[in-house]
Amino acid sequence: MDLVTPELGTFIWMLLSFGIVLLILAKYAWKPILNALKEREQSIKDALSSAERAKEEMSELQADNERILQEARKERAAMLKEAKEMGSKLVSEAKQKATLEADKVIESARINIEGEKSAALNEIKAQVAILSVEIAEKILRQQFADDQQQKDYFKKLMDEVKLN
Numbered sequence: 001m002d003l004v005t006p007e008l009g010t011f012i013w014m015l016l017s018f019g020i021v022l023l024i025l026a027k028y029a030w031k032p033i034l035n036a037l038k039e040r041e042q043s044i045k046d047a048l049s050s051a052e053r054a055k056e057e058m059s060e061l062q063a064d065n066e067r068i069l070q071e072a073r074k075e076r077a078a079m080l081k082e083a084k085e086m087g088s089k090l091v092s093e094a095k096q097k098a099t100l101e102a103d104k105v106i107e108s109a110r111i112n113i114e115g116e117k118s119a120a121l122n123e124i125k126a127q128v129a130i131l132s133v134e135i136a137e138k139i140l141r142q143q144f145a146d147d148q149q150q151k152d153y154f155k156k157l158m159d160e161v162k163l164n
Helices: 008-143 147-163
Strands: none
Touching: none
């Protein structure tokens, strides 16, 4: 048990050495150690607060990014809708122009056909008239071979004309 219980002299010297070391530490090392601990504590607090601020800024940036993405999607949808409307408008305008052009071509063709039809009818009438006159002339020449028959027939026609 002698190892566990020190002697009084050893105890006093230990106490005196501890006191001197404590005074030296208190005078020279205690303040710098406490200051270093306070600085470390302050830097940890600053780091935590800056991390919290960074976290808040990141959440704000994320919200802004989401808002910008939504706006971009809306703008893209509006542009696509406008492009579709313009496309359908151009198609309908082209259809209308094509229909008008087709109507003009049809009307022009109809007018040309009517003109050609009238010209053909007039030509046929002229041909019929010429042929009729030629046939009548041939028939009359054959029937009235002599002059007396012609004069009698002419007189008969003149009497009919006066009667009417």
